[in-house]
Amino acid sequence: MQKTYNIGVEATMEVIGGKWKxxxxCHLRHGALRTSELRRAIPNITQKMLTQQLRELQEDQIVHREVYSQIPPRVEYSLTDYGESLSVVLNQLCVWGEKHIEMKQEQGENINLLNKDDVPTA
Structure with a gap:
Protein backbone atom coordinates (compact mmCIF):
# COMPACT_ATOMS: atom_id res chain seq x y z
CA MET A 1 0.00 0.00 0.00
CA GLN A 2 1.44 3.34 -1.05
CA LYS A 3 1.12 6.39 1.18
CA THR A 4 0.71 9.81 -0.32
CA TYR A 5 1.37 13.08 1.45
CA ASN A 6 0.27 16.44 0.08
CA ILE A 7 2.98 18.31 2.00
CA GLY A 8 6.01 17.21 4.02
CA VAL A 9 4.62 18.43 7.33
CA GLU A 10 1.98 15.69 7.10
CA ALA A 11 4.71 13.05 7.44
CA THR A 12 6.25 14.95 10.35
CA MET A 13 2.93 15.25 12.16
CA GLU A 14 2.21 11.58 11.59
CA VAL A 15 5.31 10.77 13.65
CA ILE A 16 5.38 13.54 16.29
CA GLY A 17 1.80 14.81 16.19
CA GLY A 18 -0.70 14.75 18.99
CA LYS A 19 -0.87 16.24 22.43
CA TRP A 20 1.88 14.28 24.18
CA LYS A 21 4.63 13.30 21.73
CA CYS A 26 11.12 18.16 24.34
CA HIS A 27 11.91 16.64 27.73
CA LEU A 28 14.14 13.96 26.18
CA ARG A 29 16.17 16.63 24.35
CA HIS A 30 17.88 17.33 27.67
CA GLY A 31 18.99 13.73 28.17
CA ALA A 32 17.79 10.24 29.04
CA LEU A 33 14.89 9.97 31.48
CA ARG A 34 13.20 7.17 33.35
CA THR A 35 9.46 6.66 33.02
CA SER A 36 8.87 8.05 36.51
CA GLU A 37 10.87 11.18 35.65
CA LEU A 38 8.77 11.72 32.54
CA ARG A 39 5.58 11.27 34.57
CA ARG A 40 6.73 13.95 37.03
CA ALA A 41 7.73 16.27 34.19
CA ILE A 42 4.36 15.72 32.46
CA PRO A 43 1.92 15.47 35.39
CA ASN A 44 -1.29 15.37 33.29
CA ILE A 45 -0.32 12.32 31.22
CA THR A 46 -1.56 8.91 32.35
CA GLN A 47 0.85 6.00 32.68
CA LYS A 48 -1.04 4.15 29.93
CA MET A 49 -0.79 7.09 27.52
CA LEU A 50 2.89 7.68 28.31
CA THR A 51 3.68 4.02 27.65
CA GLN A 52 1.69 4.05 24.40
CA GLN A 53 3.35 7.23 23.13
CA LEU A 54 6.84 5.97 24.02
CA ARG A 55 6.15 2.69 22.18
CA GLU A 56 5.01 4.56 19.08
CA LEU A 57 8.09 6.80 19.18
CA GLN A 58 10.25 3.67 19.51
CA GLU A 59 8.54 2.08 16.50
CA ASP A 60 9.31 5.21 14.49
CA GLN A 61 12.95 5.01 15.68
CA ILE A 62 12.75 8.42 17.36
CA VAL A 63 13.22 7.14 20.92
CA HIS A 64 15.55 4.46 22.29
CA ARG A 65 14.57 2.31 25.27
CA GLU A 66 17.47 1.07 27.40
CA VAL A 67 16.80 -1.63 30.00
CA TYR A 68 19.42 -2.02 32.72
CA SER A 69 19.53 -5.44 34.39
CA GLN A 70 19.50 -4.52 38.04
CA ILE A 71 17.07 -4.92 40.89
CA PRO A 72 14.70 -3.20 40.63
CA PRO A 73 14.95 -3.04 36.82
CA ARG A 74 15.74 0.40 35.44
CA VAL A 75 14.47 1.60 32.07
CA GLU A 76 15.60 4.85 30.47
CA TYR A 77 14.38 6.57 27.33
CA SER A 78 16.50 8.80 25.15
CA LEU A 79 16.44 10.26 21.68
CA THR A 80 18.04 8.20 18.94
CA ASP A 81 20.38 9.94 16.52
CA TYR A 82 17.41 10.10 14.17
CA GLY A 83 15.31 11.59 16.99
CA GLU A 84 18.06 14.12 17.68
CA SER A 85 17.52 15.40 14.14
CA LEU A 86 14.21 16.81 15.43
CA SER A 87 15.96 18.96 18.06
CA VAL A 88 16.00 22.11 15.93
CA VAL A 89 12.29 21.77 15.18
CA LEU A 90 11.43 21.00 18.81
CA ASN A 91 13.54 23.92 20.05
CA GLN A 92 11.73 26.29 17.71
CA LEU A 93 8.36 24.99 18.95
CA CYS A 94 9.46 25.60 22.56
CA VAL A 95 10.74 29.11 21.81
CA TRP A 96 7.58 30.00 19.91
CA GLY A 97 5.44 28.70 22.77
CA GLU A 98 7.36 30.80 25.31
CA LYS A 99 6.90 33.91 23.18
CA HIS A 100 3.21 33.10 22.77
CA ILE A 101 2.84 32.81 26.56
CA GLU A 102 4.59 36.16 27.03
CA MET A 103 2.23 37.79 24.53
CA LYS A 104 -0.81 36.33 26.32
CA GLN A 105 0.55 37.52 29.69
CA GLU A 106 1.04 41.02 28.27
CA GLN A 107 -2.61 40.92 27.16
CA GLY A 108 -3.59 40.28 30.77
CA GLU A 109 -4.12 36.51 30.70
CA ASN A 110 -3.23 34.67 33.86
CA ILE A 111 -0.78 32.09 32.45
CA ASN A 112 2.09 30.40 34.24
CA LEU A 113 5.11 28.77 32.61
CA LEU A 114 7.10 26.48 34.84
CA ASN A 115 10.81 26.69 34.19
CA LYS A 116 12.64 23.42 33.63
CA ASP A 117 14.19 23.97 37.08
CA ASP A 118 10.70 24.06 38.62
CA VAL A 119 9.80 20.57 37.37
CA PRO A 120 10.65 17.90 39.93
CA THR A 121 13.03 15.25 38.59
CA ALA A 122 13.83 13.14 41.65
Missing amino acids: PIIL
Missing part, protein backbone atom coordinates in the same frame (compact mmCIF):
# COMPACT_ATOMS: atom_id res chain seq x y z
CA PRO A 22 6.13 16.77 21.25
CA ILE A 23 6.12 17.27 25.04
CA ILE A 24 7.83 13.93 25.63
CA LEU A 25 10.40 14.69 22.95
Whole structure:
Protein backbone atom coordinates (compact mmCIF):
# COMPACT_ATOMS: atom_id res chain seq x y z
CA MET A 1 0.00 0.00 0.00
CA GLN A 2 1.44 3.34 -1.05
CA LYS A 3 1.12 6.39 1.18
CA THR A 4 0.71 9.81 -0.32
CA TYR A 5 1.37 13.08 1.45
CA ASN A 6 0.27 16.44 0.08
CA ILE A 7 2.98 18.31 2.00
CA GLY A 8 6.01 17.21 4.02
CA VAL A 9 4.62 18.43 7.33
CA GLU A 10 1.98 15.69 7.10
CA ALA A 11 4.71 13.05 7.44
CA THR A 12 6.25 14.95 10.35
CA MET A 13 2.93 15.25 12.16
CA GLU A 14 2.21 11.58 11.59
CA VAL A 15 5.31 10.77 13.65
CA ILE A 16 5.38 13.54 16.29
CA GLY A 17 1.80 14.81 16.19
CA GLY A 18 -0.70 14.75 18.99
CA LYS A 19 -0.87 16.24 22.43
CA TRP A 20 1.88 14.28 24.18
CA LYS A 21 4.63 13.30 21.73
CA PRO A 22 6.13 16.77 21.25
CA ILE A 23 6.12 17.27 25.04
CA ILE A 24 7.83 13.93 25.63
CA LEU A 25 10.40 14.69 22.95
CA CYS A 26 11.12 18.16 24.34
CA HIS A 27 11.91 16.64 27.73
CA LEU A 28 14.14 13.96 26.18
CA ARG A 29 16.17 16.63 24.35
CA HIS A 30 17.88 17.33 27.67
CA GLY A 31 18.99 13.73 28.17
CA ALA A 32 17.79 10.24 29.04
CA LEU A 33 14.89 9.97 31.48
CA ARG A 34 13.20 7.17 33.35
CA THR A 35 9.46 6.66 33.02
CA SER A 36 8.87 8.05 36.51
CA GLU A 37 10.87 11.18 35.65
CA LEU A 38 8.77 11.72 32.54
CA ARG A 39 5.58 11.27 34.57
CA ARG A 40 6.73 13.95 37.03
CA ALA A 41 7.73 16.27 34.19
CA ILE A 42 4.36 15.72 32.46
CA PRO A 43 1.92 15.47 35.39
CA ASN A 44 -1.29 15.37 33.29
CA ILE A 45 -0.32 12.32 31.22
CA THR A 46 -1.56 8.91 32.35
CA GLN A 47 0.85 6.00 32.68
CA LYS A 48 -1.04 4.15 29.93
CA MET A 49 -0.79 7.09 27.52
CA LEU A 50 2.89 7.68 28.31
CA THR A 51 3.68 4.02 27.65
CA GLN A 52 1.69 4.05 24.40
CA GLN A 53 3.35 7.23 23.13
CA LEU A 54 6.84 5.97 24.02
CA ARG A 55 6.15 2.69 22.18
CA GLU A 56 5.01 4.56 19.08
CA LEU A 57 8.09 6.80 19.18
CA GLN A 58 10.25 3.67 19.51
CA GLU A 59 8.54 2.08 16.50
CA ASP A 60 9.31 5.21 14.49
CA GLN A 61 12.95 5.01 15.68
CA ILE A 62 12.75 8.42 17.36
CA VAL A 63 13.22 7.14 20.92
CA HIS A 64 15.55 4.46 22.29
CA ARG A 65 14.57 2.31 25.27
CA GLU A 66 17.47 1.07 27.40
CA VAL A 67 16.80 -1.63 30.00
CA TYR A 68 19.42 -2.02 32.72
CA SER A 69 19.53 -5.44 34.39
CA GLN A 70 19.50 -4.52 38.04
CA ILE A 71 17.07 -4.92 40.89
CA PRO A 72 14.70 -3.20 40.63
CA PRO A 73 14.95 -3.04 36.82
CA ARG A 74 15.74 0.40 35.44
CA VAL A 75 14.47 1.60 32.07
CA GLU A 76 15.60 4.85 30.47
CA TYR A 77 14.38 6.57 27.33
CA SER A 78 16.50 8.80 25.15
CA LEU A 79 16.44 10.26 21.68
CA THR A 80 18.04 8.20 18.94
CA ASP A 81 20.38 9.94 16.52
CA TYR A 82 17.41 10.10 14.17
CA GLY A 83 15.31 11.59 16.99
CA GLU A 84 18.06 14.12 17.68
CA SER A 85 17.52 15.40 14.14
CA LEU A 86 14.21 16.81 15.43
CA SER A 87 15.96 18.96 18.06
CA VAL A 88 16.00 22.11 15.93
CA VAL A 89 12.29 21.77 15.18
CA LEU A 90 11.43 21.00 18.81
CA ASN A 91 13.54 23.92 20.05
CA GLN A 92 11.73 26.29 17.71
CA LEU A 93 8.36 24.99 18.95
CA CYS A 94 9.46 25.60 22.56
CA VAL A 95 10.74 29.11 21.81
CA TRP A 96 7.58 30.00 19.91
CA GLY A 97 5.44 28.70 22.77
CA GLU A 98 7.36 30.80 25.31
CA LYS A 99 6.90 33.91 23.18
CA HIS A 100 3.21 33.10 22.77
CA ILE A 101 2.84 32.81 26.56
CA GLU A 102 4.59 36.16 27.03
CA MET A 103 2.23 37.79 24.53
CA LYS A 104 -0.81 36.33 26.32
CA GLN A 105 0.55 37.52 29.69
CA GLU A 106 1.04 41.02 28.27
CA GLN A 107 -2.61 40.92 27.16
CA GLY A 108 -3.59 40.28 30.77
CA GLU A 109 -4.12 36.51 30.70
CA ASN A 110 -3.23 34.67 33.86
CA ILE A 111 -0.78 32.09 32.45
CA ASN A 112 2.09 30.40 34.24
CA LEU A 113 5.11 28.77 32.61
CA LEU A 114 7.10 26.48 34.84
CA ASN A 115 10.81 26.69 34.19
CA LYS A 116 12.64 23.42 33.63
CA ASP A 117 14.19 23.97 37.08
CA ASP A 118 10.70 24.06 38.62
CA VAL A 119 9.80 20.57 37.37
CA PRO A 120 10.65 17.90 39.93
CA THR A 121 13.03 15.25 38.59
CA ALA A 122 13.83 13.14 41.65
